[in-house]
Amino acid sequence: xxxxxxxxxxxxxxxxxxxxxxxxxxSKDLEGxxxxxxxxxxxxxxxxxxxxxxxxxxxxxxxxxxxTDGMGFIQMYFGLPLAMIILSVTFIPIFYKLxxxxxxxxxxTRFDLKTRSLAAILFLVQRGLAAGIxxxxxxxxxxxxxxxxxxxxxxxxxxxxxxxxxxxxxKAVTQTQKQQMLVMMGGMILAGVMVLQMLPAxxxxxxxLHVAGKMGKLNPVSFDFDLENKYNIWTGMIAAVFLFMSxxxxxxxxxxxxxxxxxxxxxxxxxxxxxxxxIPMQFIILFIGVLVFVFYQFNEAPLFFNKTGTEKVLQSSNxxxxxxxxxxxxxxxxxxxxxxxxxxxxxxxxxxxxxxxxQKRIKELQVEESALREEAKTLIVKTxxxxxxxxxxxxxxxxVMDYMPIGMIGLLFSVMFCAAMSSTASELNALATTTTIDxxxxxxxxxxxxxxxxKSSKMFTLMWGILAILFATSMSLFENLIQAxxxxxxLFYGTILGIFLVAFxxxxxxxxAVFIAAIVSEIFVLIVHFLNVYELAPGLLKMGYLWYNLxxxxxxxxxxxxxxxxxxxxx
Amino acid sequence: MTEKEKPPxxxxxxxxxxxxxxxxxxxxxxxxxxxNHFS
Numbered sequence: 217x218x219x220x221x222x223x224x225x226x227x228x229x230x231x232x233x234x235x236x237x238x239x240x241x242x243s244k245d246l247e248g249x250x251x252x253x254x255x256x257x258x259x260x261x262x263x264x265x266x267x268x269x270x271x272x273x274x275x276x277x278x279x280x281x282x283x284t285d286g287m288g289f290i291q292m293y294f295g296l297p298l299a300m301i302i303l304s305v306t307f308i309p310i311f312y313k314l315x316x317x318x319x320x321x322x323x324x325t326r327f328d329l330k331t332r333s334l335a336a337i338l339f340l341v342q343r344g345l346a347a348g349i350x351x352x353x354x355x356x357x358x359x360x361x362x363x364x365x366x367x368x369x370x371x372x373x374x375x376x377x378x379x380x381x382x383x384x385x386x387k388a389v390t391q392t393q394k395q396q397m398l399v400m401m402g403g404m405i406l407a408g409v410m411v412l413q414m415l416p417a418x419x420x421x422x423x424x425l426h427v428a429g430k431m432g433k434l435n436p437v438s439f440d441f442d443l444e445n446k447y448n449i450w451t452g453m454i455a456a457v458f459l460f461m462s463x464x465x466x467x468x469x470x471x472x473x474x475x476x477x478x479x480x481x482x483x484x485x486x487x488x489x490x491x492x493x494x495i496p497m498q499f500i501i502l503f504i505g506v507l508v509f510v511f512y513q514f515n516e517a518p519l520f521f522n523k524t525g526t527e528k529v530l531q532s533s534n535x536x537x538x539x540x541x542x543x544x545x546x547x548x549x550x551x552x553x554x555x556x557x558x559x560x561x562x563x564x565x566x567x568x569x570x571x572x573x574x575q576k577r578i579k580e581l582q583v584e585e586s587a588l589r590e591e592a593k594t595l596i597v598k599t600x601x602x603x604x605x606x607x608x609x610x611x612x613x614x615x616v617m618d619y620m621p622i623g624m625i626g627l628l629f630s631v632m633f634c635a636a637m638s639s640t641a642s643e644l645n646a647l648a649t650t651t652t653i654d655x656x657x658x659x660x661x662x663x664x665x666x667x668x669x670x671k672s673s674k675m676f677t678l679m680w681g682i683l684a685i686l687f688a689t690s691m692s693l694f695e696n697l698i699q700a701x702x703x704x705x706x707l708f709y710g711t712i713l714g715i716f717l718v719a720f721x722x723x724x725x726x727x728x729a730v731f732i733a734a735i736v737s738e739i740f741v742l743i744v745h746f747l748n749v750y751e752l753a754p755g756l757l758k759m760g761y762l763w764y765n766l767x768x769x770x771x772x773x774x775x776x777x778x779x780x781x782x783x784x785x786x787x
Numbered sequence: 788m789t790e791k792e793k794p795p796x797x798x799x800x801x802x803x804x805x806x807x808x809x810x811x812x813x814x815x816x817x818x819x820x821x822x823n824h825f826s
């Protein structure tokens with residue numbers, strides 16, 4: 217990276233941190249620190265909600281996802297608008313009526329202390345670990361690209377967030393997320409425009425869409441029903457509704473964002489803004505991946521996108537074999553480039569039959585290309601088994617570093633760091649709030665004054681920040697943990713959502729029934745998960761983990777009604 | 788908390804919810820067009 221890129225990167229990050237601290241200096245009371253004095257407007261809430269959900273992995277992986285598998289990923293978000301409506305109608309009015317700090321406080325009003333504590337602890341475990349991932353997942357990619365030490369990258373991201381989150385609390389989180397969102401969306405849209413300009417001059421926008429579509433990358437909707445397949449319209453419209461209801465309605469890192477609202481109306485509008493903009497935002501990010509794909513039909517893509525892997529293999533005894541693969545890959549690329557150009561020419565004159573012939577030829581060449589990439593990965597693993605062969609996450613930034621002009625590279629690295637910081641900040645803020653309100657103030661030290669709790673909230677923010685950095689640094693020691701933590705959300709979300717739905721809709725169910733039902737359901741979901749993972753019941757049960765949200769939720773509803781009936785009959 | 792400040796366009800919330808769902812369906816239809824027209 218050039219000096220200008222470094223100035224853009226470090227300058228933008230430092231500006232956001234310093235501005236966040238300065239603008240929110242002097243938080244004097246607990247309400248101000250944890251709820252931002254309830255003065256946020258709807259657009260500020262909307263931005264904050266979107267910035268919290270958009271982690272660095274969203275920006276690093278999504279374009280690569282579109283590059284390799286097309287745009288099917290977008291279907292995951294189809295359930296989001298419906299979830300926003302359900303939450304606006306049911307959850308938010310109750311949170312406002314009770315003037316709660318956390319979602320779990322409501323559970324004590326409706327059930328009892330142990331149900332509230334159970335939900336709060338489930339949240340702390342799951343979100344605490346996830347905060348480590350939010351830092352670690354981008355750090356591993358960014359440290360490779362920037363040739364930084366992984367531990368230092370973890371500490372760098374963690375420390376920047378800790379500085380303003382500890383100092384300014386919720387207000388600082390919301391304030392900085394506005395600038396971070398501006399950098400993120402501005403940077404990505406600018407990148408999209410630049411990729412369009414880098415495409416061959418005689419390739420119109422419609423031609424670009426034809427190339428992408430005919431090569432299987434413009435496929436945002438699939439109607440095939442398959443429980444195992446994460447990306448189809450059924451998963452998006454059914455299972456994802458439950459995921460988003462749990463995430464936005466019961467996960468404190470999101471609930472806290474709209475509880476900062478000036479009024480119920482402002483919070484509802486914030487959620488509706490999220491419902492309106494989320495799919496277009498994901499579409500833009502995926503479409504940038506598709507544009508990069510079209511770009512690489514006319515410019516040769518690397519055989520393997522993680523340059524560290526390529527460098528290692530080229531320094532090893534496998535270098536000769538790898539170079540041979542690169543030569544064959546180059547020949548396949550040239551043939552494919554000609555076929556794509558011919559297909560575009562045939563499309564322009566409306567020769568449908570000729571287009572189909574070229575399309576068939578291109579498909580054959582794509583298969584050859586994939587086989588060569590697989591061979592390259594085998595060689596890389598043979599050289600160093602520790603290198604991650606899934607290079608999807610490196611596609612976009614690798615393109616940025618190779619082809620983007622000076623200044624843009626720094627800006628796009630800033631996009632990734634901003635995304636990591638905005639999600640982590642919301643997580644630390646929510647973890648500290650839940651620890652203070654649901655555990656410390658409720659059960660450990662209930663008789664202290666406001667000043668004491670404000671100080672404790674700051675201490676808990678710092679503690680969770682340090683823990684997140686420690687989790688992140690230990691992730692590299694336990695690679696399997698990452699997958700586990702990624703699905704951890706879906707394992708617990710269903711149960712927590714079930715508890716809330718029982719609270720709202722099944723008035724006759726009492727505290728004891730829901731508590732037992734929650735524990736039984738959670739065990740049931742975990743059993744299903746292990747049967748899936750270890751394939752202990754092949755053919756009997758195979759389920760994509762998004763469906764766990766629906767399963768857990770339905771089980772809690774069913775079991776709690778059943779247990780309540782049993783208890784009543786017994787009496 | 789008060790419902791004094793109603794959204795400016797619609798008198799009730801239903802309007803916003805209908806708009807949101809209509810926008811979702813419009814997007815899905817557009818995605819279907821993208822899939823079919825360019826493949």
